[in-house]
Amino acid sequence: MSTANGLRPAALLAIAAALSAAGCQSNKPEAVLTPPGKSAALRKMEKVALAAHTCWFASKDKAFRAYGFANELNSMSGQPRFLLVPKGNFGGRPLLVVEAKGGAATVDAYGPLLDGEHGKRISADLNRWASGDPSCVARA
Template sequence: MKRRVALLPRAATWIIAGTVLSSCATERIGGPLIVEVDATNATTVLANVNENAQRCWFRTGERAFRQFAVIPELDTRIGSPRLLVVERGKSAGLPKLVIEANGNPVRITTYGPLANTAISGRINDDVLAWSAGRDSC
């Protein structure tokens, strides 16, 4: 009986340690994003991010993005191409998130109030994947 009692705390320790380690491995990193991607055309990269954001975030009616819309500004004659995430119905208001790309290799930067919320980890994951060419949601 003493042997069983001694094993239970040890087993509980391994279960807790495994849970802690697995939660760290799946935690999304949030905040503003600055990343260089293996691409040479910023407009092409952002066009892919825009297409996937429209399909995966907005057309699906996903709860986290229902109150927002994306305005693409991909015309590079004006400056760096960027995507503006704004409140739905308030396209003239200040953006809640800016996703900007420039340079060769392409450097992607995100900033704005949404970059400091709980959803920023999801946004960063998706922007990283889509800028690398992945098309899945």
């Protein structure tokens, strides 16, 4: 059996699968390809996202074991961001959104994790990284 355009249903399924796989999000900030002349927001978010991935996930921090890191730095909206989502559910409702915008590259964060047990720590980490300090712990 074939469709009106001559493609078999199996071929259509293969094409659809390939297209949907191409739209998947990377969970590593290093995987981002950006054109020359990056915006200030993108440059800042690259640094913040790399620090978050390194300090929260690569270090296997217990506070973040239940979450996945969804990188959206190459957003066409001009507001690069990353999300924390339920682990293994990259299409799930974001629990934390961290994004940068504007020429001054302000970093904003919102989501229910900020109101939770680790909210103050998350805010402190994000503020430290946005200010240019990539360390994983606050310095005394």
